[in-house]
Structure formats: C-alpha cells, structure tokens
Amino acid sequence: MVIMGMDAEMPVGGVVIVIDVIRAFTTAAVAFERGVTEIACARSVEVGRTLCQRYPDRLLVGEANGIKPPDFDLGNSPMELATAQLDGRALIQATSNGTLGLARCPDPVALLAVSARNVGAAARWIASNHADAPRVILCTGRTAEDWACARYLAGLLDGAEPDRADLVAGILDGAAEHARSYARRPVAERVDLSEDLRYCCDVDRSAFAMVGDVREDHVVLTPVPC
Template sequence: MLIDIYQGRNPPPTVAPFTIVIDVIRAFTVAHFAFLQGANRIFLAESVEQALKMKRDNPALVLAGEVAGLPIEGFDLENSPTKLQNQDLIGETLVLKTTNGVRATLNCLSSNHVFVTGFSNAKRTALYVKERIAEEKLDAVNVIASHPSGDDDLACAEYIKSIIDGSNSISTEEVINRIKQSHVADKFFNVENPIFKQEDIFYCTKELDGSFIMKVKKNKRIPMIERVNV
C-alpha cells in the first residue's frame, strides 16, 4: 500500500482515493470537540469575508476560527477547544475558517474521500480508513500534515500512517511529546502571552475513544465536515 505524507496547506503533488488532512493545533481538534458538544455540521470557509457573508445571509450560523492563530473580529468562537467546553452547540451549524487545516482541506477536494482529524480522533480515523481501503481494494492514501513546518501535525501523520500500514512504529506517548515540544505549541506555554491558553494543548493531546469520524462532504457549493458514526 502506498501511503504518502505531505506537509503544508498547498495541493499535494499526487491525488489519492483517500486523503486525511491533519490540523492538531487546533482546527480539527476544535471540529472534533464541536461535534462532541452537539454541532450538526461544519462548513469550511475559504476566507473571513466568505464566512461573514454566510453569517449575514443566515444569522443562525456560528462562526469559529482564526487568522495567524488570533481570534477574528465578528466571529462567535475562537479556534480553541478549551473555549468550546462550556458551549452548547446541540443542533448548531458552524462555519470554520483557519490558516492551515481548512485551506489544506479545500486544496484536497480532488480526492474521492477526504477526512479531517486532530490527534484526539486520529486513531479512530486511521482505523476507519484502513477498513475502507481493504473493502474497496484500494492501495493509495495521502496524509496531509497541514502546518507547513509543525512537528505536531507531522507526528500525527506518522502515527496515522503506522496504524494504516500495520507497523505501529510510533507510540501515542511519542506523538504527544512531539506535539508538546513542537514550535507550534511554544506560544501556548508562554505565560506572558495570555491570548494562547495552555489548556488548549491539553485537549490537543487528549486521545479519545471516539465513535465517529469527520468526513468532508463535497457535493455542496461550500464543502462541509459531517460527523459519520462508525
């Protein structure tokens, strides 16, 4: 089986039937926890302007995201799993705009099946894709570590690859340590920078035994993430 890992948010040089896009800190950890808090679906916005227009057209939408890691004026939620813990999102539709994860996903829509995940749902996602590959007798998967230089996403990509190919060559403990030690996580441990919460890294490194995966639905004008129970 050919499992290619690519790093960055640009379109990968090859197209595979299955693609898994990773954003550990923090977009797809946020998406995972939003579904756990009851969200119904999550649209992927190309730009802040598109997200705000969607909100004007449908005020019931909940906007979440960041630009350069920072909160966006006019958005309802930050790109923070910590901030989601007290949010009642039952039945809500979110619109997510982020720098890396969302952009990388939108650049992978030529793949037949696109899934997104952080570390929190990585094992469940990898096992699901492994099962689907065997059922459909396919032999290629792209795993996208969406941060252009972050070892957090790269460690998670290697973890997912090791589950799919059966090598189990990297432990959960090693992945967690690499996420915490990545340069992307540094600002969350800087007490002089209160914008970034250390608690976010706790949630980004918390592996959950999830009962669902997050799949991108492409047959809409604006792609969306849906919760698929498994």
C-alpha cells in the same frame, strides 16, 4: 502512502487526510462531541463571513493569525467550545491552516479531517471504506504536532501499533514551537495555548471520523462513528 506539507503539489484522487492538531481539527472534534451536527469549513475568514450571510443561523468560529476576529462567535479553541452551548447547532469554521488545507482537495475519493483526538477513528473508517485506495496525508502546519500525528496515523494504517507517548511528545514539541513563535509577536497578538493543549493531547477521545463533503466554495464535515 504519501505524507506532504502545504507547499507540495496535491496528487489527484485517492483518500486525502488533512491534519491540524493545534488547533482546528481538535476544535472541530470537540464541537461534534458537544452535539454540533455539521461544520462548513471555509478556506479563509472572508469566505467564512460570506457563508455566515448565507446561513445566518450558524455560529461562526475560527481565527486569523491565531486570534478570534471580533465578528466571530467563537475562537479556534477546543477549550472554548467545550464550554459552549452547541447541541443541535451547525457551525462555520475558518482557520489559517486546517480549513485551508481541506480546500486544497477538489476531487478526492474521500476526504477526512484529523487531529490526535480522532486519529484512531479515522484509521478505522479508512480501513473499513477505502482499504485499497491510495492515500495522501496533508500536514497543514510546519510545526512538529501535525507530522507526529501523520506518522502515528500512517502506522495505524500499516497495521502497526504506534506509541501514543511519541504522538503526545510530538504535540508538546509543536506547542513549544508555537509558543516561541508567539513570543516574538507584540503582546496583543500573542496566543496562549495552555488551556487548549490538554484537548489537543487527548489521543482517541473522539470515536468518530470527520468526513468531508466537497462543495463549490467550502467543505462540509460530519461525524461518522467508528
């Protein structure tokens, strides 16, 4: 099993697990909990807007540099999606890291999007469907939370019982790194993660894997109960 960052060269084939804890795939997991049927994940804000023209009935969600673009329906915020009317809707999501990471995987044996919220379900899905396939875990962010989630998932896949407290501590460390980075920005460009953090730290709340289907210019995520 290989754990790698966004700067590394992506191996061909195998099961690819793309991790974004703060906040893209926590947001996606909450969306599916709220009744969303599928999410078209775009590599960029521009591609997201193009998909929105193609699928005008879908809500456009996401961020650029952490902030919701003015023409998007919802931001990249699990708290925001937790209170939105989403049952039966389909979404388009475009984010700086998570959805871009999915786009880096053109021909995987299987492709999954993972946050702490669905990490256990992802491990169960992989064990049930691709137990013997090579695996790559792609951490889309440089901060601590994605790497903590990757280590936790690797432990589950190796048959261990990793400590949830270590995962939560890693998420909190990552959130502190984000906060320090945002504090250096102008006030108008800062992002407050405080309301989203409890969703990001809620390990295994979602009992489904988020499985990706690679299309020509995007990846479609659907929830698969596990």
